[in-house]
Amino acid sequence: MVPASHRITVPLLGAALLLAIMPFTARGLTSDRDQPMTIEADKATLHEKTGNSVYEGSVHVQQGTLVLQGSKMTVHLNDSEIEKIILTGSPATYQQRPDGKDTDQHAEAGRIEYHATEERIILLENARVWQSGAEEFRSDRIIFDLKNNTVNAGGSSPGDRVHITLQPGSKKDKKPPAPPQ
16 A cells, blocks of 8 residues: 555646656657557567466557557457566666657656556656656656556655656746736
8 A cells, every 4th residue: 555645636736737657648649559559578488278468678669659668568468358468677767759749758666567457557656757848757666546547656665766856837838927917
């Protein structure tokens, strides 16, 4: 259980900040879903009976602008549907270009877990989420609850801290002051 002081909810952060630091909740390019997916690795073990698969050694997954990289990826299926994906590396990485954006969103951690049925993504071990030239979010553990649109961050050890870096808005993003009445 993450202490209440480490919980961050959508209303607290504000919608704009949340989208800037949460690559998994923002939609990637709509066209990515229509692109073929390629998986490259030094070794692949596919279990025909279970449908589960393990990819090892310089794992590289690409579908449109979505790119995942790590040293090992395990895909767990249940009734031919993805139940869980675990990607590990030093670090494991995620990158994708969201619709309407000029820059990619990034995440990295020692372990990235995607729990499809729970609609949850967990970044563990030196987790970091950022968008080029924008905000950055770091913690030893970051949990994205996609169903409830919340972020839960922080480790379970004393001294684990959540780090958020906010960039000042540009002049074009700021509204001019209201004229005097």
